[in-house]
Amino acid sequence: VVNEIEPTMEPVGAAGSDLAAVPLAAWVAATYDAHAASVFGLALRATRDPELAADVTQEAFLRLMTEGQHGHRPDNPGAWLYRTSTNLIISRARRASVARRLAPRLLSHDGPDRPEDVALGNEQHRELDAAMATLSVADRVALVLASQGATGEEIAGYLGRSPGATRTHLTRARARLRAAVLRREATR
Amino acid sequence: MTTHARAGSLSAAALDFELTPAERAELDGHRATCSACRSVAVGYRADAAKLRAIAFVEPPAWVRAAVVSTASRRQTRSIDYWKIIAVAAVLLAALVAAAIAIGAFDHRPTIVEVLPVVSPSPQRTAVPSAQPSAVLVAEPSADASAEPAAYTPPAPICPAPTTAPSVPDVTVSVGTAPGQKATFWGAGIRTCSTSGTDDAVPATPSAILSAKPGDRFALALPSGWAFLQAVATDQATTSDATTRAAMEPTDRPTQVELPVTADPGESIVGFDLWIISDDQRVVVGLSVAIRVSVAGSAPSPTPAPLPNVSVPLRWTRVGDQPSFADATMTAVAAGPDRYVAVGCATTATTLTQDVCTGASWMSTDGLTWTRGTVPDADHTYLSGVTAGPDGYLAWAFVPGFGTAFWASPDGMTWRRAPSIPSFSVSQPDGFVSPRGAVWYRDRFIAFGDYGFWTSPDGLAWSDGLYVAVGCDTSMNEAVQNTLTPPGGLLVVHGQLLAWGVDWFSDTVRDRPSMARWTDAGCWARDDGPSGGTPVAMDTSARGLVAIGYVPVAKAGAQQPPAAWHSPGDAAWDPSTFAPRLPKTSLETIGSGARGIYAAGSDATGRSTGWRSADGTTWTADPSPPPGHLSSIVATADGFLAVGTDEQGRIVASVWVAH
Numbered sequence: 001v002v003n004e005i006e007p008t009m010e011p012v013g014a015a016g017s018d019l020a021a022v023p024l025a026a027w028v029a030a031t032y033d034a035h036a037a038s039v040f041g042l043a044l045r046a047t048r049d050p051e052l053a054a055d056v057t058q059e060a061f062l063r064l065m066t067e068g069q070h071g072h073r074p075d076n077p078g079a080w081l082y083r084t085s086t087n088l089i090i091s092r093a094r095r096a097s098v099a100r101r102l103a104p105r106l107l108s109h110d111g112p113d114r115p116e117d118v119a120l121g122n123e124q125h126r127e128l129d130a131a132m133a134t135l136s137v138a139d140r141v142a143l144v145l146a147s148q149g150a151t152g153e154e155i156a157g158y159l160g161r162s163p164g165a166t167r168t169h170l171t172r173a174r175a176r177l178r179a180a181v182l183r184r185e186a187t188r
Numbered sequence: 189m190t191t192h193a194r195a196g197s198l199s200a201a202a203l204d205f206e207l208t209p210a211e212r213a214e215l216d217g218h219r220a221t222c223s224a225c226r227s228v229a230v231g232y233r234a235d236a237a238k239l240r241a242i243a244f245v246e247p248p249a250w251v252r253a254a255v256v257s258t259a260s261r262r263q264t265r266s267i268d269y270w271k272i273i274a275v276a277a278v279l280l281a282a283l284v285a286a287a288i289a290i291g292a293f294d295h296r297p298t299i300v301e302v303l304p305v306v307s308p309s310p311q312r313t314a315v316p317s318a319q320p321s322a323v324l325v326a327e328p329s330a331d332a333s334a335e336p337a338a339y340t341p342p343a344p345i346c347p348a349p350t351t352a353p354s355v356p357d358v359t360v361s362v363g364t365a366p367g368q369k370a371t372f373w374g375a376g377i378r379t380c381s382t383s384g385t386d387d388a389v390p391a392t393p394s395a396i397l398s399a400k401p402g403d404r405f406a407l408a409l410p411s412g413w414a415f416l417q418a419v420a421t422d423q424a425t426t427s428d429a430t431t432r433a434a435m436e437p438t439d440r441p442t443q444v445e446l447p448v449t450a451d452p453g454e455s456i457v458g459f460d461l462w463i464i465s466d467d468q469r470v471v472v473g474l475s476v477a478i479r480v481s482v483a484g485s486a487p488s489p490t491p492a493p494l495p496n497v498s499v500p501l502r503w504t505r506v507g508d509q510p511s512f513a514d515a516t517m518t519a520v521a522a523g524p525d526r527y528v529a530v531g532c533a534t535t536a537t538t539l540t541q542d543v544c545t546g547a548s549w550m551s552t553d554g555l556t557w558t559r560g561t562v563p564d565a566d567h568t569y570l571s572g573v574t575a576g577p578d579g580y581l582a583w584a585f586v587p588g589f590g591t592a593f594w595a596s597p598d599g600m601t602w603r604r605a606p607s608i609p610s611f612s613v614s615q616p617d618g619f620v621s622p623r624g625a626v627w628y629r630d631r632f633i634a635f636g637d638y639g640f641w642t643s644p645d646g647l648a649w650s651d652g653l654y655v656a657v658g659c660d661t662s663m664n665e666a667v668q669n670t671l672t673p674p675g676g677l678l679v680v681h682g683q684l685l686a687w688g689v690d691w692f693s694d695t696v697r698d699r700p701s702m703a704r705w706t707d708a709g710c711w712a713r714d715d716g717p718s719g720g721t722p723v724a725m726d727t728s729a730r731g732l733v734a735i736g737y738v739p740v741a742k743a744g745a746q747q748p749p750a751a752w753h754s755p756g757d758a759a760w761d762p763s764t765f766a767p768r769l770p771k772t773s774l775e776t777i778g779s780g781a782r783g784i785y786a787a788g789s790d791a792t793g794r795s796t797g798w799r800s801a802d803g804t805t806w807t808a809d810p811s812p813p814p815g816h817l818s819s820i821v822a823t824a825d826g827f828l829a830v831g832t833d834e835q836g837r838i839v840a841s842v843w844v845a846h
Binding site for chain 1: 196197200201203204205228231232235236238239240241242243244245246247248250251252254255256258259260340342343567721737773
């Protein structure tokens with residue numbers, strides 16, 4: 001019995017073991033090149049905010065660098081980055097939400113797309129992003145982790161949940177996304 | 189028979205998890221005859237494929253430049269100034285010890301052997317009147333003599349300040365008394381490009397704070413600075429000072445609390461602090477000290493009589509009845525004259541999951557249940573219910589919308605509350621999923637992912653649980669930011685308590701988080717149980733009891749179960765299990781006249797039950813109900829539980845224990 005969709009890309013996390021002895025800067029650079037697209041992609045799709053996603057990406061790697069600087073290079077830097085960036089994404093999203101709620105409404109969000117919005121992708125991707133926008137940040141994180149090839153058990157570990165709870169969470173998140181996509185298709 | 193909804197659910201689950209052979213056979217069997225269900229599965233796969241196409245995105249080039257250049261700078265750093273500072277601090281402490289030994293100080297305070305607080309008496313978290321932006325609370329570690337784990341402060345960001353940074357004053361207070369400026373004993377100051385020390389000859393602190401056992405020190409910084417770590421030590425003027433409590437807040441508060449652990453008498457207490465400037469350009473390792481005079485012990489409360497849990501419970505499954513068909517019960521509440529359960533009823537008319545419609549049941553005897561009418565609840569699982577003096581409140585997360593509440597005077601006829609903006613998930617200020625609700629004094633209090641709602645009747649809702657004049661209003665935000673799922677609200681000893689899991693903590697995995705609504709109308713933070721993560725909590729004859737697990741940092745690893753008990757305040761102790769708790773998950777809990785009952789399942793999915801009088805020790809129930817219990821309430825002589833039957837059928841199930 002296998003999952004219906006075989007991951008077409010390697011889950012983040014395999015790189016790193018061969019880099020244990022290299023200098024810090026080289027280790028950080030190699031780890032960055034191996035995992036930055038995964039971390040930034042996760043942050044971007046989960047937060048839908050390119051600036052916030054870049055900030056999360058930078059901080060995740062700086063924290064990894066601090067670990068390495070103190071002789072604690074993770075055996076699996078990809079998994080370490082996933083866990084750290086997942087925490088950062090959700091906590092930043094929460095704080096951003098609170099800040100928006102408490103701050104005066106000085107900015108209009110109804111204007112033309114900002115240049116960085118282009119990063120959100122083409123029209124087809126915008127449809128998916130719009131559907132994703134109806135989900136909670138935790139739902140989005142779980143879905144993007146899955147789409148990057150993480151198994152259900154790995155996602156449970158990144159989210160700090162039991163596999164059973166994660167299965168329920170992810171199943172419902174997929175159902176919510178499907179329903180949102182159908183609603184958008186029905187209104188076009 | 190497999191419903192379309194279950195087939196859809198299995199199709200979605202199969203994308204990420206390996207189905208059991210039985211599930212696979214069930215799914216394949218259903219899809220063989222259901223073309224619509226096959227199309228649903230295709231839809232799920234299409235969504236997954238689209239997501240994969242946009243899942244990997246290269247970040248802007250400046251991010252790589254910033255990370256790699258920072259790594260290069262750190263690699264070339266040749267001098268570890270902090271080791272120098274640490275050595276200097278040890279030498280300084282030895283110098284002070286020598287000075288004390290020869291009587292160099294005019295006034296030599298009594299330095300007593302300080303024991304960790306082990307007291308059943310309630311401790312109140314004091315929030316001083318001068319309120320900074322946030323308060324975090326630390327408890328002494330189980331091994332009070334243990335050194336705190338090595339702490340690595342974050343690196344200050346560049347560029348460094350153009351002017352030499354100065355070290356801020358630290359104000360220490362106890363209770364509502366005015367704070368005292370702590371005596372400065374030394375500091376190491378670090379910026380992006382410089383490191384240095386600013387040591388002083390340690391002077392005996394002049395001001396004395398008055399305290400009693402159970403009080404807390406509140407340490408405050410002026411604006412522009414925040415705490416990274418706080419450690420309290422006794423015998424602070426000697427090199428062999430004993431660590432008493434340590435904390436590493438994650439939200440960088442301007443105020444932290446640490447327990448007063450000194451014995452009656454006068455002591456010097458030292459604080460080793462890491463602080464950071466708001467612009468993150470300056471990080472300071474700071475040592476300060478105060479004198480404290482501790483009064484006599486607080487009286488112990490009269491313990492409440494404990495339930496007798498030696499008499500076996502007899503669980504009985506309430507017989508199937510028409511109102512149970514094609515339905516799932518998720519929660520139950522006990523009112524003065526009835527039980528009210530909520531969940532959903534499968535309509536099976538939609539093929540895209542969430543085909544349940546919100547449903548309710550009412551029973552006056554726990555045996556015969558009647559379905560209620562819940563309007564505007566399509567595609568919705570009602571996830572919680574609670575009782576108020578004039579009726580009942582139910583809540584749910586409505587997919588694609590957000591939060592919804594329903595109110596009913598009798599548990600039968602419900603009205604959906606009009607929406608307010610913070611209910612909606614599409615609003616930037618939406619509070620998203622409802623997590624719990626309780627009646628407190630004169631209103632319902634509910635909280636979601638990001639905030640609180642209040643309502644006098646369950647229908648008219650407003651945002652926020654606003655603190656009284658004189659409180660720290662920013663505590664609302666601080667509390668909201670750390671109370672995350674599972675979480676809930678309780679009223680213990682007449683005090684509102686919100687609990688959750690700060691699973692966004694970057695330093696402690698799944699850190700428990702609790703907050704109390706004090707008599708003064710303020711929020712005060714507690715850490716909650718230590719060494720694990722609660723998933724359910726209830727009041728007990730002696731205060732509070734919680735069940736949960738010990739987080740494991742390995743992906744997919746079994747999370748060992750755990751339980752804790754508390755007299756109802758910030759002090760928690762771990763529970764013991766006899767026999768030793770096997771691999772099992774603890775999921776729900778109920779407490780009443782027959783003690784406390786915790787239900788869960790073992791590694792094979794078989795139900796397990798545990799009983800305790802007060803949460804200190806638990807014994808296995810030899811005959812737990814053979815199903816999955818999702819919610820338990822106490823009855824006059826036992827318990828009533830709702831959930832799913834042992835076959836996993838979609839049929840509402842009720843068990844009663846006498």
